[in-house]
Amino acid sequence: MTSRLAPFAAVLLACSLPLSAVGADEEKKDEKPLTYDEDVLPVLRANCVGCHNAEKQEGGLNMSQFAALMQGGGSGEVVTPGDGEFSYLYMLAAHQAEPKMPPNGAKMADADLAILKKWIDTGARENAGSKVKIKPKEDLSLGAAPIGRPEGPPPMPPNPYDAAAYEGELKPLSVEAIPVEGRVAGRADAVTAMAASQWAPLVAVAGEGQVLLFHADSLQPVGVLPFPEGRPMSLKFSTNGRLLIAGGGRGAYRGLAVVWDVTTGDRVAEIGDEPDSVLCADISPDQSLVVIGTTNKKAKVYAVATGELVYMVEKATDWVTSVGFSPDGVLLAVGDRVGGLSLWEASSGLLYSDLRGHSDAITDVSWRADSNLLASASLDDTVHLWNPEDGALVRKVDIKVNGVESAAFAADGTFATAGRNGEAMLWDLGGKQLKKFPKRPDFALSVAIADEAVPGPDGKPQPRIFVGDWTGVVAVFKPDSDQLLAEFSPNPPALTERLAAAEAKVQELTAAAEAVAKRKAEAAAALERAREAKKTTAEKVAAIDKQRNEATQMQKSLADAHGKAKKSLADAQAAAQKATQEAAKAAEAAKASQMQIAAAEKAVQTAESETSKAVSEAENALTDAEKALAEAEEAVKAANEEQADAARKTAEAARKKLDEAKKTAEEARKSAEVKMEEARKAVEELKKKGEETDAAAEKATAAAKTAEDAVKAADAETKRLAAELAVAEETVKRLPKELEEAKKAADAADKAVAPAEEKKKEADALADPAAERDAAAARLAGLKVAIERMTKAE
Template structure:
């Protein structure tokens, strides 16, 4: 067994070297998908998997995880020395967990203590007092947890935790909800990452019913109010780079698909008001380039470089349909507003309409001579629009799958198209233009942008505005009726502490100016007095504005701390719920074993059942103690959170009257 593991490690090492050499010798492979739809190493990975005994080798405990544990973790967590009462060298012991409960959650690395420890996301870290494991080894842990905690290649996946909420709707949301449109409430605006330069913004989505837009930043998603351009919240995307964003038809959920090129991909759904992730869908081995949530919120469809379209259940995370039709990367997809159809497009120009309930193909369209970059449905679900690298926009009649309209939209390629509620369209292209079109395809208005390649575009909820992003990381808002630019959104904001420091310096600069001496000329005395009054008033307003900004940023910093504490308490609550579920399962198992023992006649079988029953009773006692400890910790954390929330509310109420006097 050790010889086999050594061989596997050598093969893994050699493949890493080959991959690195290929990337260094082929610069074209590292181009951004925004410009070429090429991702690095995909072809090599296909070749590697073809050499293996299975096209998609399963990541298992015995073959992949245990060798890493023996090399990095076994010194502290073995059957003889169980630091934290945790043994990682046995599959059953690892699943059982340690003194603080289970350390892995099937299908959910982000909720697994082991994953948080090896990535150094939380204390205690593994290995302790050392750098995190190499990325190639971390990927093994992540794939194993995401893939269902398989023991061997012949094992069945361990049942994972269901979503924290029931996402399904009784009736698909095809019109504006009766309740007020949802907006983020007290989310953190502390950036996850801030880089020296902004990256291309490939993901952009606007809420269908609220003044809210979501931007895909570096490992984070930024939420802005489109009325006043205020930053309302930042959602972390720990999977890597968010690539495709979609709001649910109700506007209450936000979907993000993304990941790491040639490594992993996933779709995450958030409650837009609380910022809580409510579901994690898919365990892909490459980036998710396109994804959408069905109108009734029961299904998620996704696609990417694997050329497959996958449809998952949001209730169970189960793969419902896997569609093999596209001959190239799946680059765009969207459910129809009525939920009856799914449109998917690929890098080869193919556009296909499916029945999402059974995965059956309905129509395959032909016409685009370049890759399909985006698809958008009209609200009545009768027309779907597609934009393409060939520069055209096409409208398709879904009753027969035939082309209803086509026109040349952009030189060099059309990269995005979006319908509004009235049937008008907006497009973005490689020529840098943002263009508004009538429902019939007549050009109405062009919005001046940055001159860079325009990547994504969307309408505001009320059709009054256009939001667009470009390759240089710029994001802007225009008034749709006249194309006037209303402002810009920062997709790469600095940390709050840096913003506070800048605001403090601004206040100090204004305060240190003082009054300038008036000229001695008597003839100009009256004019000087007027000028001084105006200057003093201007300075007073400027100082009030700077002070308000400073206080607002300080409040935001407190809000970020409060939000993080809420997330911690929510995670602790989920751990308690998981322990309670495990406790119930153990009790059921004890009842089953007791029944079998009472009915058993064979002495050998009775002895086996007695031992098994004894082990289960011991586990029940351990779980009960763990649950009691976790519940006590949760009560303490909840009390701390309640106190923090009360103090934050007092600070906010005390500062809000002053803030309301000055418009920021």
């Protein structure tokens, strides 16, 4: 024992030294310490003393005197020096605990609360000369590592709803509850005891004449352990989770403890033979010892192997109501009906420490997994957290439930409580309430935490908290939620009734699943249609807006093009007119040229005629002159000398005349030739000019035709653009209205999406019974298997 707890003691010692010196070291030397007489009493007089004074002590508390205040009231101490936050007085005044003070008034002013808290934190001095006495704060974190997980799969009975399980070496247990004479089917008695396996999803619930095993996740019965000796008053799993021990019996008749192997359902031990019911029992972690608590004020420890009594604890002054071995097997806690609580060396039975503080019956004890913290529940409305090393009270937690019936540690170090006012709560080690679960209809008698009830999505198990009450109902909660998860009766109906109910449930869930699936599908389809309509209308708005912009741009472009086309038409018409005029001029010029050519050709003909005539005349004259010369020469020859001279002169004159005639003829010929050449050249020039004029006329005619064609084309283009412009103008005029209508449709479609999304969200939020239906169908099939197999076994 000493070697195991030595490191923890060293930690406590190291932590306690600086804490005990808070009042001396942390206060500023120039700051006056707060005292009851000077600082706190005025606050109490203003807020509390009217109801809590020497003459009127509501709740048994007198605040008008320092000593009386420190003594506390009917609920115990209200001031814990050094711990203002968790002092009961401060918690009540700050409305952090029930009953809030004042009961029907506003809480104390923040400034007064600050004075009260600081006064407690700095030691709760009575006056300036008082010495500070601050209780050291314990290290509440998990010290050593908890005991490790046993090797192999977690101990569980075979699944009775799986046909293959009946073929294995270990057979499933019966899940048919044992009938109890006089009890209404489906209705259970008060849940007097309950336990949860540390390593498996298994919960044991006490019932009349039996212990029922339930799966912590499906909440289906997985086994019934007969206890014909009476009613189990206490249930606990062994440290490795394989064994379950029940202590109970019949009042004033017989009491004992029974140990079962939960994997086989076999009774592996029956311990004790008491004349009255055993109130509590536990089995040591090494499974060598069993302790039972009796109504004869004794805790008896037996050897499992022999069933012989090893030793007795006889310190109790009343019934022994709670017993529990520490998980490491070193210590044994024993609590009685008048608030007595003590620790004993488990192996020797020697007293280890006396834990004083409770003022009413100890209803339950629970060890933290590392054995370094013990929780004791009491009808004095508190849970005490104890350091088993030195027996020191680490924390007193005021539960305020009219009496705590049960307490249980979770693997993470938090603990749950169940009380007589029907409330179950979850707490941290600092005494802070983490959750208050919905109130049960009657006494909450037992609480158990299945640390590995449900496999989590990340592979880590998720715990569940089970609360059994006086009405015979077990409620199930999640540690992180204050909502009821499920509830079940520990007295399940007969298998045939469960089968009929399961068949009806499957039909109901099938119809519900189909209805939900239909609603979800309809909501999804409606949302898809709404989104598609939104998309379509938005696209239409964008398309119309784009079309409007394009039409406006097109209208502008067409207007510009139409204006240019009209100008081009006017230019073409002007050019055509000019070309036509030029063609007419060219035609006139060609006609004039032809006339000139004709005149020139006629002149050439005339000139030729005249030239021919002149040449002919000249030739005739020459012929005449030659004849005259010949005659003259003949006359000269024939004439006498006198006549010859005259004839010679005549001949000479004729010869001159001939020469002149020749010359004239030659000149006339040459002149005629020149004139003819000039006339021919003139004709040629006129012809060439005529050709040019004709070509110019043809070109001008072609140009005029081209200009006319251009006018026609320009006119056609102008008309085409005018028509397109009219269409564009009509489109621009029409599209704004269409755009406005499209926007209205888009707005309506957009507004329709939100309701569709909300309806889909509502539909998606509907609990889908499909998984529950499948699970129910699986349970139905399992029930059929169980009934068939058990019928065959019978």
